[in-house]
Amino acid sequence: MLNLISIIFPFFKSSASEKTVSYKGSFESWEQATKNSVGYDSEYILKKSNDTLDKIITGAKKCEKDTISFDEYQYSLPLLLGLNYITKAAKDNLNVLDFGGSFASSYFRNFDVLENLNVKWTVVEQKKIVEIALAKLKHINNLSFITSSELDLEKKKSYNVVLFGSSLQFMQSPSDTIKNVIHQGVESIIFEQTPVVNSGERKLTVQKVREPIYDASYPAWHFNEKELVKWIGSTYRLRHKSINPHVTNHCEGFESKLFDFVFTKHSPNF
Secondary structure (H helix, E strand, C coil): CHHHHHHHHHHCCCCCEEEEEECCCCCCCHHHHHHCEECCCHHHHHHHHHHHHHHHHCCCCCCEEEEEEHHHHHHCCCHHHHHHHCCCCCCCCCEEEEEEECCCCHHHHHHHHCCCCCCCEEEEEHHHHHHHHHHCCCCCCCEEECCCHHHHHHCHHHEEEEEEEEHHHHHCCCCHHHHHHHCCCEEEEEEEEEEECCCCEEEEEEEEECCCCEEEEEEEECHHHHHHHHCCCCCEEEEEEEEECCCCEEECCCCCEEEEEEEEECCCCC
């Protein structure tokens, strides 16, 4: 079982820097938002992510987030809670499916906890990222990388945890993705850094990213919390919800905040 006391305490002590995330417009369709953005699959972003990965592989840095590397682990409270909730039910066999996880960024940010667990970690990413990861991280046996099309072929594989690490908002059809996840019967669904509107219906915007991360822009949803919970359905219950106090979303014509959610199945084991 996870010793959350030893992990959560330094997490709360850590001094996260304040930042603002900018979102432009309010678009009627994904196609319209895409036309007003640059996209995520540029060679520049890939190179910067690749260079940061090399620092982790060589031991120069312990982990990274959005191409920013760190000397210390950057623990995720919702992830560790989500794993802790189901460890008993999973009989210590954790099988995580990480949507949009880059080069296993969340795995490395929590590595000193995960290395003591029996955990398999599968990242779903773009083809170029998968190819690089398979070449550079093949020495880590419990890590694997697949594309979304390969995920469709793996229906028999039993994941018990699904992580959306600030990725659900960048999916064209987020409700369909959640529906497919629930169909697989996973025990826990974790959402990190997910934009949620203060009121009203969900909005479709373009997120602007700037240095020191990278210069880019891509479509991004801001969800309605009640709608999101409805997508999850009555099979699951909300175990944790929090708002990131260090990030301010700057939107045009509406307000939103970044939320973390942890859902687990209704079960006497939890």
